[in-house]
Amino acid sequence: MERRIKVLVAKPGLDGHDRGAKVVALALRDAGMEVIYTGLHQSVDQIVRAAIQESVDVIGLSIMSGAHIPICRKLMESLKKEGLEDPLVVVGGVIPKKDIPVLKEMGIKEVFPGGTPFGRIVEGIKELVSAARKGGEEVSDGSCQVHP
Amino acid sequence: MGVARYIRDQKDAIKEVIYQSGIKVKPVYGPKDLEEVGFDYEKDLGDPGEYPFTRGIHPLGYRSRAWTTRQYTGFGTPEETNQRFKLMISQGQTGLNVAFDLPTQMGLDSDDPRAEGEVGRVGMAVDSLRDFEIAFRGIDLERIGTGLTINAIATVMLAMYQAVAEKFGYSKEKISATPQNDILKEMIGRGAWIFPVEPAVRLVGDCIAYSVKELPACNPVSVCGYHIRESGATPVQEIAYAFQIANAYIQELVNRGMHPDEFVGRFSFNFNVFGNLWEQVAKFRAARKLWAWNLRERWGVKEKKNLFLRGLFGGGGSGLTKEQPENNIIRGAFYALAAALSGAQTTALCSFDEAYTIPTPRAALLSLRTLQIIMEEVGLRDTVDPLAGSYFIETITKQMEEKILEEMAKIDALGGMVHAVASGYVQREVARQAYEFEKGVQSGEITIVGVNKYVEGETPEVELHEYDEQWAEKQIASLREVRRQRNNREVLRLLKELESTARAGENVMPVLVECCKAYATVGEMTGVFREVFGEWQEPSIF
Numbered sequence: 001m002e003r004r005i006k007v008l009v010a011k012p013g014l015d016g017h018d019r020g021a022k023v024v025a026l027a028l029r030d031a032g033m034e035v036i037y038t039g040l041h042q043s044v045d046q047i048v049r050a051a052i053q054e055s056v057d058v059i060g061l062s063i064m065s066g067a068h069i070p071i072c073r074k075l076m077e078s079l080k081k082e083g084l085e086d087p088l089v090v091v092g093g094v095i096p097k098k099d100i101p102v103l104k105e106m107g108i109k110e111v112f113p114g115g116t117p118f119g120r121i122v123e124g125i126k127e128l129v130s131a132a133r134k135g136g137e138e139v140s141d142g143s144c145q146v147h148p
Numbered sequence: 149m150g151v152a153r154y155i156r157d158q159k160d161a162i163k164e165v166i167y168q169s170g171i172k173v174k175p176v177y178g179p180k181d182l183e184e185v186g187f188d189y190e191k192d193l194g195d196p197g198e199y200p201f202t203r204g205i206h207p208l209g210y211r212s213r214a215w216t217t218r219q220y221t222g223f224g225t226p227e228e229t230n231q232r233f234k235l236m237i238s239q240g241q242t243g244l245n246v247a248f249d250l251p252t253q254m255g256l257d258s259d260d261p262r263a264e265g266e267v268g269r270v271g272m273a274v275d276s277l278r279d280f281e282i283a284f285r286g287i288d289l290e291r292i293g294t295g296l297t298i299n300a301i302a303t304v305m306l307a308m309y310q311a312v313a314e315k316f317g318y319s320k321e322k323i324s325a326t327p328q329n330d331i332l333k334e335m336i337g338r339g340a341w342i343f344p345v346e347p348a349v350r351l352v353g354d355c356i357a358y359s360v361k362e363l364p365a366c367n368p369v370s371v372c373g374y375h376i377r378e379s380g381a382t383p384v385q386e387i388a389y390a391f392q393i394a395n396a397y398i399q400e401l402v403n404r405g406m407h408p409d410e411f412v413g414r415f416s417f418n419f420n421v422f423g424n425l426w427e428q429v430a431k432f433r434a435a436r437k438l439w440a441w442n443l444r445e446r447w448g449v450k451e452k453k454n455l456f457l458r459g460l461f462g463g464g465g466s467g468l469t470k471e472q473p474e475n476n477i478i479r480g481a482f483y484a485l486a487a488a489l490s491g492a493q494t495t496a497l498c499s500f501d502e503a504y505t506i507p508t509p510r511a512a513l514l515s516l517r518t519l520q521i522i523m524e525e526v527g528l529r530d531t532v533d534p535l536a537g538s539y540f541i542e543t544i545t546k547q548m549e550e551k552i553l554e555e556m557a558k559i560d561a562l563g564g565m566v567h568a569v570a571s572g573y574v575q576r577e578v579a580r581q582a583y584e585f586e587k588g589v590q591s592g593e594i595t596i597v598g599v600n601k602y603v604e605g606e607t608p609e610v611e612l613h614e615y616d617e618q619w620a621e622k623q624i625a626s627l628r629e630v631r632r633q634r635n636n637r638e639v640l641r642l643l644k645e646l647e648s649t650a651r652a653g654e655n656v657m658p659v660l661v662e663c664c665k666a667y668a669t670v671g672e673m674t675g676v677f678r679e680v681f682g683e684w685q686e687p688s689i690f
Contacts, residue, residue, distance in 0.1 A: 014250035014266055016339015019379045019466075022579040023586050025690060039686040040339045041254075043262070065250060066505055066615060070265035096504065096612070114503075115470065115599060117590050 005129050008056040008087070010038040010047045012063065012071045020092060020114055021062035027118040028060075028125070044074045051079075051087050057129045063093040064114075069102060076106045088128045092116070151423035151585070153593050167427045168585075169384040171547050177539035185546040192437070192546065196532040199444075200437040202545065204491040205456040209532035214523045215487075216494040218295055218460060219515055222247030222272035223506050224619040225626070226282035229272040233287060235509060241516055244287070245295035245460075245496060247271030247506070248305075253340040255301045255674025258623045267620035270506060271297070274305075275627040276667045280312035289313045293324035295370070295460070300342040302329035303355050304673050307660035310363065315665070326367040326416060329355050332393045333372045335569050335684070336578060337379025342674065345570045347681035351656070353400040358657035360411045367416045369397060370459065376574075377420040378466045380582025383431045384548065388555030389574060390417060391435075391442055392565040398447060399564070408447040409454055417459030421483045421490070422467030426544060429535055432461060432490035434548040461492035463515075468503040472598035473610050476500035481518050488528035489535055495519055501610055508613050572687030579689060627669065634667040642666055643676055650680040 009025045011018050018040060029035045036054055038047060051059050063071055068091060075089065091103060092112040100111045109128050112121050152173075155164035165173040174181070194200055197207030206212055219236055221244065222229045233244055248271040251263035257275050258267045267273050272283060284294075289312075298305040306327045313323040331348040334341040341348065352369065359368035373381075373390035381389065394415060398408055419435070421428050439457040443449035463483030468476040480497045487495045497515040499507035507515070522528050535541045562568045569575070588594040595601050642663045649659050663673055 011339075014254050014256075014262065014340075015270075016334065016341070017337075018339060019337065019579075019582050022689075023380075023583050026579065026583040027586075029690075035690065037688075037690050039688075065266060066269050067265040094504065113470070118586070119590075 005033045005058065005125065006036070006054065006056045007033050007058045007060055007125065008036050008038065008047070008051050008054060009060045009062065010042055010050070011040050012042050012044060012047055012061055012075065013065065013067055014041060015063065015065035015067070016040050017064045018062065020064070024060065024062070024092060024112075024118070024121060028122065031118075031122040033122075033125070044071065044078050047075065048078045048082055048084070052082065052084065056087055057132070058125055059087045059089045060125075061089065061091045061093075063091065063095070066094065068093065068095055069099060072103055072106055072108055076108070086132075088125075088132055090125065090128070092121070151594060152427070153588060154595070155593075167424055167544075168382045169427060169431075169548060169551055170382075171427070171544055171551070173426075173544070177543055179539065181539055181543045185543050187542050187546060192542070193536060199452070199455065200440045201456065202433045202437040203533035203536055205436065205458065205493075207532075209491060210488075210523070210529040211532065214529060215492055215519070216243045216293070217241050217516060217519045218243035218245040218494055218496050219499075219512055220245045220247050220297065220496060221512065222249075223270070223613070224268040224272065224616065225623050226272055226274070226279040228268075228619070230283050230285055230287075232509065232512070233283070236512065236516065237287065237292065239513055239516060240520060243293045243295065243494065246283075246297060248296075248298055249273045250340070252670060253298060253300065255304070255342055255670055255677070257669050257671030258620065258627050260671055267623050269615055273619070273623045274308070275623070275669050275671070276630045277308055277311050277315070277664050278626065278630050278667065280308050281315065284312055284316070289316065289318045290322040293326065296325055296327040299328050299331050299334045299340055300348065300351075301670065301674050301677075302327040302331075303351050303656055303660055304664070304670060306355055306359070306363075306366070306368065307657055308664040310661050311664040320362065321364055323363065324365040324367070325363070326370050327355060328372060328418070329369045330372045330393065332396060332565055332569050333375050333390070335686075336376050336389065336574050337381075338375040341684055343677060343681040344684045345566055347677075348684070349396065349400050349566060350653075351677075352397055353404065354655045354657055356397065356401060356411055356414070357404060357406065358655055360406075360414060362657075367414050367458075369394075369414070370416045370418045371397070372418040374418045374420040374462065374464065376578060378464060380578045380580075380585060382581055383423065383427055384551045384555050385577065385581070386420060387431060387435045387438070388552045388559065389565070390419070391439060391552075392556055392559040392568070395442070395446065396565040402447075408443065408449050409451050412443055412447070412449055413451065413454035413456070415458075417457060419459060419461045420464040421461050421487045421492075422464035422479075425482065425486050425489075426541065427548075428486040429489050430541060430544040430548045432492070433533075433541075433545045434552060436491075438549060438552055458493055460494040460496060461487045461490055462495055463487070463497035465498040465502055468498055468500065469596060469599050470503040471607050472604060473500055473503060473607070475598050476503065477514060477518070480515060481522070484518050484522040485526075485528070488522050491533060501612060504610070505613050505615075508611055510611075570687065572689040575687070576689045630667050630669070638666050639663070639668045639672070643668060643672055646673065647676045647680060650677060
């Protein structure tokens with residue numbers, strides 16, 4: 001059976017508006033995913049640590065303050081430094097359209113601006129995870145033969 | 149944005165109307181409905197200016213005085229903010245409401261690594277008295293009242309406001325500041341909290357107790373149902389939770405040996421106007437009555453003017469949409485109408501571009517103009533409480549009243565608001581409501597024009613406020629200059645004194661005023677509190 005998708009919903013930085021984060025967390029849970037919510041005021045390091053500890057498939061950042069570009073840049077650098085390629089990072093919140101290509105350039109897999117229907121977020125995450133798992137399985141199948 | 153649920157038949161006739169508060173609206177109301185809810189003019193309304201103040205706290209309402217307009221303003225460095233303040237005042241705005249950036253709200257200096265990317269972004273950056281000197285330069289602080297949207301460190305900012313006023317030569321007896329100073333609502337929604345619940349509530353108490361003695365024209369707390377509603381609460385929960393928060397603060401001061409009559413007249417509220425017009429009007433009318441009742445029955449308040457529910461009823465941001473943003477101009481006008489029909493004493497509107505970011509000057513002025521048009525062109529000053537006596541409005545006002553009381557009783561049963569927040573109960577309730585609301589929007593049961601109905605596809609670009617990266621550099625340079633120029637030994641001495649005052653459980657306000665005057669920074673003063681009080685650990689609500 002497919003392993004349940006595990007998502008870390010995270011509120012990075014100082015912004016305390018977490019209505020969106022909580023609502024999306026509830027929607028992902030209703031869609032059968034396992035959801036962990038970090039709570040407010042998380043540093044990028046704290047988020048990366050939580051992602052490692054919980055070995056999540058997806059990190060969902062919620063950012064409303066307008067500081068999404070510096071925060072995402074820092075997070076992506078930190079993930080790379082930790083050698084963490086697995087968690088797929090998606091972003092939601094108040095994100096102007098012109099910033100979406102900038103975020104994707106950094107390696108953010110998907111951007112869900114405020115008001116995106118739950119269905120689209122759920123499907124988007126499922127597709128990303130299943131694509132990643134497919135890719136990952138091929139690699140891990142190979143490595144299993146070497147290290148049983 | 150409508151928030152009522154409309155159940156329709158196949159021919160699009162409305163079969164059922166259910167307000168967010170759960171009130172089911174009938175197609176027709178008449179005298180029988182008033183009988184059914186037990187409506188009584190003297191008991192339920194009274195004349196305007198008379199207990200229970202359902203019709204308003206002034207006998208003549210807007211005939212004697214129009215509302216105060218107080219747009220939420222601040223961004224970048226104090227220079228930019230000072231210019232915007234002056235623009236708004238020159239255009240007829242009658243009060244200020246200062247927006248601080250997130251590092252300031254969280255008690256961090258602009259050069260703190262945690263502040264990176266946030267300096268001057270959602271409000272004005274403030275590090276020391278120097279910044280207030282610039283922000284309030286050329287503004288008559290004895291004539292203009294100032295709201296300070298600050299909570300976790302409201303003590304620090306009120307002290308700084310007193311310090312700047314005195315430095316400018318104003319009398320502290322005459323300045324009128326309203327620090328928001330409502331930490332429990334930050335813990336429920338909005339999230340700008342720092343310290344654990346108990347010391348945080350103590351700081352709220354310090355701010356109030358000090359103001360009562362030293363700053364007679366200040367309103368030291370503005371309890372905000374507004375943000376609780378923005379976080380998803382129903383209008384009933386908005387009022388019920390705000391009143392229970394206020395009760396928690398009253399208890400804190402009563403525990404210090406004060407009588408509510410000494411201070412409750414200085415309480416103010418900040419409530420949200422968005423959604424169904426009639427539900428809003430009923431909410432505010434019921435709220436005025438229940439607040440007076442709450443004070444008289446629960447706390448034994450005697451003085452008539454202490455029973456007034458005073459406050460800002462402002463147009464909510466969560467009603468605004470990114471899609472078809474110009475529609476928000478029209479929504480703002482209807483929120484302003486709802487506020488005026490509700491007898492708001494002070495008001496403000498979120499600007500039409502605020503679904504994106506903080507407003508451009510043009511958008512902010514348009515909000516101010518909307519409020520001016522409602523007051524001066526449309527006829528809202530003509531007579532007090534114009535909807536009074538309507539079978540419909542009086543019936544739902546009574547129904548709102550009952551529902552608010554039920555919700556307040558739930559908090560009492562949990563042992564009061566401090567417990568209800570510490571345990572995460574309120575946060576859970578509010579998140580659940582937000583989720584239900586969002587599902588209603590996505591299923592189309594709740595209509596939002598331009599979002600789930602009459603959709604246009606591509607949203608036209610609007611001119612937006614742009615954040616300038618140089619503001620942070622400028623602010624940090626100015627902060628470093630302050631640190632170089634001040635008497636550092638004196639600052640250290642005062643910070644030590646602040647620490648011992650905080651540890652001893654004495655009122656921190658007098659020494660904070662001294663710290664501010666010596667140019668101690670926001671980060672340094674808050675750092676002392678972080679050391680003494682620690683930081684709050686949110687309860688898990690999932």
